[in-house]
Structure formats: structure tokens, C-alpha cells
Amino acid sequence: MLRRLFTPLKIKDLEIRNRIVMPAFGLAYTPERKVSQKLLDFYQARAQGGCGLIIVGGVGIDFVGGGPMMLGIDDDSFIPGYEKLAEVVHRHGAKLFLQLFHAGRYQFSFLIGQKAVAPSPVKSRYTKEEPRELSKEEILEIEDKFAQAALRAKKAGADGVELIGSAGYLINQFLSPITNQRTDEYGGSFENRARFVLETIEKIREKVGDDYIVTIRMSGNDFMPGGNDNEIMSEYARLFVEKGLDAVNVTGGWHETRVPQLPMAVPPGAFTYLALGIKRKVSVPVFTANRINHPLQAERILQEGWADAVCIGRAQIADPEWANKAKEGRFDEIRPCVGCMQGCMDRLFSGKPVECLANPLAGYEGERKIEPAKGKKKVVVVGAGPGGCESAITLKKRGYEVELWEESDKIGGQIHLAGTSPGRGDFLRLIDFYQHELARLGVKVKLNKKATAQEIEKGGFDRVIVASGASPIKPNIPGIDQDFVHQAWEVLKGEVELGEKVAVLGGGATGVETAIYIASQGTISAETLKFLFLNQAETPEKLYELCTKGTHQVAILEMLPKIGPDLGVATRWVLLQELKRLGVKTITNAKVVEIKPGEVIYEVEGEKKSESADSVVLALGSVPNQELAEELKKAEIEFEMVGDAKEPRKIIDAIHEGFLVASKL
Numbered sequence: 001m002l003r004r005l006f007t008p009l010k011i012k013d014l015e016i017r018n019r020i021v022m023p024a025f026g027l028a029y030t031p032e033r034k035v036s037q038k039l040l041d042f043y044q045a046r047a048q049g050g051c052g053l054i055i056v057g058g059v060g061i062d063f064v065g066g067g068p069m070m071l072g073i074d075d076d077s078f079i080p081g082y083e084k085l086a087e088v089v090h091r092h093g094a095k096l097f098l099q100l101f102h103a104g105r106y107q108f109s110f111l112i113g114q115k116a117v118a119p120s121p122v123k124s125r126y127t128k129e130e131p132r133e134l135s136k137e138e139i140l141e142i143e144d145k146f147a148q149a150a151l152r153a154k155k156a157g158a159d160g161v162e163l164i165g166s167a168g169y170l171i172n173q174f175l176s177p178i179t180n181q182r183t184d185e186y187g188g189s190f191e192n193r194a195r196f197v198l199e200t201i202e203k204i205r206e207k208v209g210d211d212y213i214v215t216i217r218m219s220g221n222d223f224m225p226g227g228n229d230n231e232i233m234s235e236y237a238r239l240f241v242e243k244g245l246d247a248v249n250v251t252g253g254w255h256e257t258r259v260p261q262l263p264m265a266v267p268p269g270a271f272t273y274l275a276l277g278i279k280r281k282v283s284v285p286v287f288t289a290n291r292i293n294h295p296l297q298a299e300r301i302l303q304e305g306w307a308d309a310v311c312i313g314r315a316q317i318a319d320p321e322w323a324n325k326a327k328e329g330r331f332d333e334i335r336p337c338v339g340c341m342q343g344c345m346d347r348l349f350s351g352k353p354v355e356c357l358a359n360p361l362a363g364y365e366g367e368r369k370i371e372p373a374k375g376k377k378k379v380v381v382v383g384a385g386p387g388g389c390e391s392a393i394t395l396k397k398r399g400y401e402v403e404l405w406e407e408s409d410k411i412g413g414q415i416h417l418a419g420t421s422p423g424r425g426d427f428l429r430l431i432d433f434y435q436h437e438l439a440r441l442g443v444k445v446k447l448n449k450k451a452t453a454q455e456i457e458k459g460g461f462d463r464v465i466v467a468s469g470a471s472p473i474k475p476n477i478p479g480i481d482q483d484f485v486h487q488a489w490e491v492l493k494g495e496v497e498l499g500e501k502v503a504v505l506g507g508g509a510t511g512v513e514t515a516i517y518i519a520s521q522g523t524i525s526a527e528t529l530k531f532l533f534l535n536q537a538e539t540p541e542k543l544y545e546l547c548t549k550g551t552h553q554v555a556i557l558e559m560l561p562k563i564g565p566d567l568g569v570a571t572r573w574v575l576l577q578e579l580k581r582l583g584v585k586t587i588t589n590a591k592v593v594e595i596k597p598g599e600v601i602y603e604v605e606g607e608k609k610s611e612s613a614d615s616v617v618l619a620l621g622s623v624p625n626q627e628l629a630e631e632l633k634k635a636e637i638e639f640e641m642v643g644d645a646k647e648p649r650k651i652i653d654a655i656h657e658g659f660l661v662a663s664k665l
């Protein structure tokens with residue numbers, strides 16, 4: 001069925017076993033800037049899992065370019081690490097490229113102890129810092145370092161190198177008129193802006209010869225006002241290929257762009273058209289990337305001719321065996337990347353090693369194991385939210401006899417709520433995955449089953465896991481018991497009808513997502529938008545209005561000075577942008593003191609104010625459901641706690657805890 005995906009890809013004389021590429025990921029697994037065991041274990045699993053080509057990096061060509069969190073390749077002492085990596089990747093039949101990296105003005109001065117360098121001193125919105133302009137001598141030195149790095153990669157046995165010319169890093173900075181304001185031979189015109197890359201390619205070729213594979217990763221469109229679009233990037237790609245590059249890996253825009261690149265709000269394969277734009281201009285293989293998750297989607301991209309290979313990035317973090325499972329048609333067994341970024345980008349931005357919400361083993365391949373069960377054999381897991389489901393499947397894999405009891409009529413718990421808001425629907429893929437795995441593994445799932453200590457005792461279980469989740473808080477605010485006040489959970493479940501004006505109390509993640517859900521009601525669908533656009537039925541301005549102006553006016557009242565403080569950095573700005581577009585009013589430092597028919601009374605710095613509201617929605621956090629735990633304690637039945645039942649946290653915490661508790665039982 002996946003005819004194209006599993007057809008080998010040839011780049012010059014290099015044959016790659018399929019068209020599945022693991023693109024470069026800064027993982028923060030290498031505190032010494034050298035290949036570590038953690039990194040080897042991570043990539044071994046992906047090579048073993050059937051991936052065709054693994055691109056490792058960014059590999060900083062020097063400390064200023066790469067900084068302390070990335071891999072380095074500054075001198076020959078780095079080579080042995082890459083030799084090991086090449087050996088591991090090759091042993092499992094995959095090919096290896098190293099991505100040669102220089103951040104330019106995207107480097108943070110606190111990381112390198114000096115100002116970042118760039119073609120011109122143009123402040124970046126990403127670092128909020130102004131870099132230092134490179135002298136001509138320094139530019140030549142960086143070109144030389146790229147060439148030396150390529151030679152070291154070759155000596156180490158990597159099959160090729162990829163230059164990073166995407167995401168707004170140094171190469172992008174030379175190519176863009178926004179960041180390259182030089183008046184010498186490296187700036188001022190299309191040709192001059194290309195000079196740095198062309199000279200770099202020439203120097204690399206001098207070192208590694210004509211046969212070695214040298215490629216580039218490019219932003220298909222910078223998505224920066226006044227920057228390079230797909231047309232111009234295609235022209236640059238053509239120029240670079242003529243100069244001697246062997247493939248072009250096309251992704252989306254810069255870190256600074258206001259167009260989201262990674263979160264689940266990005267439709268699957270949304271940027272594949274950028275690869276096609278470049279593919280039309282070059283004769284070498286073109287890769288495409290971003291939010292390609294399902295094997296059939298990947299196959300269709302190839303069959304329809306958008307690109308020659310697909311980068312399956314986070315989806316291979318979520319499931320190292322993505323390729324093998326795809327090949328064997330075991331699509332439902334693939335742990336899905338939902339684009340939440342909780343484990344990857346959010347952690348990387350806070351300087352922590354990459355993990356994955358959907359896969360508790362990612363980054364722990366050498367440490368976390370699923371060992372066969374010892375001794376006691378029969379377990380009940382109470383609560384089929386993410387933590388309970390993960391515990392149940394882990395225990396079953398270990399050989400336990402497992403029952404999963406759920407009080408409601410379906411598994412998934414709060415994932416249903418997380419996946420309700422527009423652009424958050426991918427969360428629901430986790431439920432599909434667990435549903436399938438529970439059935440495949442033979443976990444006995446009992447729905448509509450309320451657990452009591454007595455029932456558990458009757459079941460004769462050797463071990464008990466309590467994953468009974470949490471319930472929403474209802475604080476003691478005067479007027480809170482009126483019939484126009486609802487919990488966000490009820491709203492997201494579609495259980496209530498709301499008035500025109502809605503006040504959401506609480507601006508944390510749930511409040512923000514609920515506000516987006518409500519404010520989107522009455523906006524047109526993607527299909528209607530396409531229909532109206534193609535038939536030129538409305539002006540672009542009117543279409544924008546139809547996409548953003550719904551049937552409710554929504555206000556969020558938050559006690560803290562900030563909206564969404566519990567949202568990850570990589571997602572927060574996207575959701576705040578969405579609130580703004582939908583016209584959601586945000587009121588911070590607001591302490592709600594009373595709810596009256598038609599209005600909410602709140603205080604800001606002691607001053608009483610009022611916000612009119614026909615309906616009030618509570619998103620004020622949750623409390624653990626611990627009645628069962630208390631009962632079990634009284635009955636002296638031993639148990640373990642998992643997820644929100646212990647302490648309300650994020651889905652990633654519940655899944656990881658579910659795994660860890662089950663793997664140690």
C-alpha cells in the first residue's frame with residue numbers, strides 16, 4: 001500500500017532504504033557538546049525502527065554558533081563520538097547526515113558569554129538582543145569552519161552533511177534583506193546575499209570532494225514581512241544546487257514569524273506546498289517537513305509529487321518504530337505525535353532534555369525498560385484517563401492480568417476536554433491509540449464501573465492503581481450557584497447553552513482553551529472558507545471577519561497579572577494570538593467578588609468593577625478525586641496513585657507517571 005514511501009531514495013550514489021527522514025532535532029542530550037550514550041540510545045531506536053535517513057544536529061560548527069546545549073564539531077577530538085553514532089545508525093540499516101549549524105543572531109549571549117554575531121546588527125525578536133556585525137575576515141573564517149566541519153563529518157563516517165539554512169539561523173540571515181543590510185559584497189543584492197552560502201559550498205567541496213553528499217535545509221518561505229517568500233527561496237535553492245548541492249530539505253519559516261510552525265493548530269502537511277515550489281526549480285531530491293504524522297498522509301505527498309522524501313520528525317520521537325509499523329500496515333499501533341510540544345519544544349526552551357508526552361520512553365531508551373512481571377499477577381487500574389490507560393497497557397505488556405475500570409461510559413478522561421477546542425483536536429488521537437492498544441493487548445476494560453474498596457476486595461486483585469483523576473473547583477464566590485454559571489468542563493462537553501455575553505473566570509490553560517472554543521462558535525468552517533474564496537463570493541476582509549467573529553462575546557477574568565501562565569512557551573503565543581483574533585477581552589489582576597444576573601463584579605487593586613455577562617464559565621482549576629484512595633486506606637488495601645488523582649498536572653505528567661508506576665510494580 002505504501003508503495004512510494006518504501007521505495008529506496010537515491011542521492012547521488014547513496015541509496016537510502018526508504019523515503020522516511022528523521023530531521024535534525026536539538027535534543028539537549030549532550031551537555032559536553034559531544035555524542036553521549038543518551039543520544040546514541042535515542043538514535044539507535046529510530047534506526048532500528050526502520051527510518052531511512054537520520055539527520056543529527058544541529059551540530060554547532062563552533063561554540064559561538066552552536067552554544068553549550070548543542071552538539072559541536074569544533075576540532076578532531078569530536079570525531080570519535082560521531083564515529084560511534086555512524087556505526088550504530090549504519091548497523092541498523094539507516095544512513096546518517098550531520099546538520100552543520102550556526103545560529104548567528106539567534107544565539108543567546110548568556111549562553112556563549114558574548115554578543116551573538118550576524119551579517120548586520122539587527123535586533124531579533126527571538127532573543128530580544130542586538131547582535132554584532134561580522135567583519136569580512138570573520139565571514140571567511142565561518143565559511144572555513146563549515147568546510148572543516150564537513151570534512152570531520154566525512155572522516156567520522158557520516159554519509160553526508162546538511163547546512164541549516166532554515167528557521168532564521170545564520171544562512172537565512174545572510175539571504176534575507178531584513179537581516180542582511182550590508183553594503184559590501186555580502187549584501188545589497190540577491191547575488192551578494194547568496195555569496196556567503198555559495199562560498200561555503202565551494203569550500204566544503206574543496207575539502208570533501210565531489211562525491212560526498214552535501215545538502216541544505218531551507219525555509220520554503222521565511223514568513224517574515226519584507227523577507228524572502230517561496231519564489232525567492234526557490235531561486236536561491238536553484239543557485240545552490242547549481243553550485244553543487246545534492247538535495248534540499250524544505251521546511252517552514254523563521255522562529256520570529258507570527259505564522260505558527262509546529263503546534264497542533266498547524267494543519268497536517270500545511271507547508272508541503274513550499275517544497276513543491278522549490279522542487280519545480282531544482283533537479284535534486286527535495287524533502288518536505290512539518291506535521292506529517294500519518295503513513296497514508298506521507299504516502300500521498302510522495303505519490304502526488306509534492307516532494308521526494310518526507311521528514312517524519314516529532315512523530316518518530318513519539319514512536320521510534322513509526323517506519324516499521326507503517327511498513328507492516330500497523331497504523332493504529334503508532335503512538336501519535338499530537339503536536340502539543342509539552343515534552344519537546346517547551347522543555348528545550350527551558351534548557352531541559354527533550355521528552356515526549358505520548359512516549360514515556362523517548363530520551364530514556366537506555367534507562368526506562370518494560371521488564372517482565374515478577375510475582376504478583378492480577379492488577380486493577382481505576383480510572384481510564386491518560387495515566388490509567390498508560391499504566392494498564394504497560395502492565396499488560398509486562399505480563400500482568402489487567403482490568404481497567406472507568407466510571408464514565410468512555411476511556412480518555414480529560415483528554416476529551418483538551419481536544420475539544422479548535423486546533424486542539426489532535427489530542428483525541430491519543431484516545432484512539434489507547435483504545436486500540438487496550439484491545440490489542442487484551443486489557444479487560446470495564447466502563448460505567450464505579451470502584452469501591454469493597455468491589456476491589458471482591459475482585460481479588462494483587463495490586464491496585466488509583467488513577468481517578470480530578471474534578472473542577474467551585475470556590476465560594478457569592479452567586480456561584482445560579483443556573484447561568486457553568487463549569488468549563490460542562491461547556492467543553494457541549495452540555496450547556498450559553499448566552500451572547502460570556503465571562504470565563506480563570507485565565508489558565510483551561511480558561512484560554514474554553515474561551516477560544518466559545519468565541520469560535522458561529523465562525524465559518526475551513527470548507528466554507530475554501531468554497532467562498534474559490535468562488536470569490538466575499539472579499540478577503542469579509543472572509544477574515546467570518547473566520548473570526550462568532551456568535552458570542554467572550555471575556556476572560558484572571559486573578560494573576562498574566563493570561564495562560566501555565567501554558568508552554570511554544571504554545572502560549574499561538575493561543576494568545578488566537579484570543580486576540582477572536583476578539584476575546586482579557587482582564588488581568590481581577591479578583592471576582594460576586595456573580596449577579598447579567599454581570600460579574602470584580603476588584604482590580606481594591607477598585608470594584610463590573611463585566612456584563614449572560615453566562616459565566618468557571619475555569620478555576622481542579623482538585624484530586626481522592627475518595628477511593630481514602631476508602632482503600634481505611635480498608636487497609638495497598639495501592640499506588642497516578643496522575644491528577646495524586647496532584648492535578650498536565651497530560652504529560654499523567655502519562656509518564658502512569659508508565660513509571662506500572663513499570664516498577
Ligand SMILES: Cc1cc2nc3c(=O)[nH]c(=O)nc-3n(C[C@H](O)[C@H](O)[C@H](O)COP(=O)(O)O)c2cc1C
Binds near residue numbers: 023290312
Ligand atoms: C525540540 C525541537 C528541536 C528542533 N531542532 C531543530 C534543529 O536543530 N534543526 C532543524 O533543522 N530543525 C529543528 N527542529 C525542527 C524539526 O526538525 C522539524 O522540522 C519540526 O519538528 C517539524 O516537523 P515535525 O512536525 O515532523 O516534527 C526542531 C524541532 C523541535 C520540536
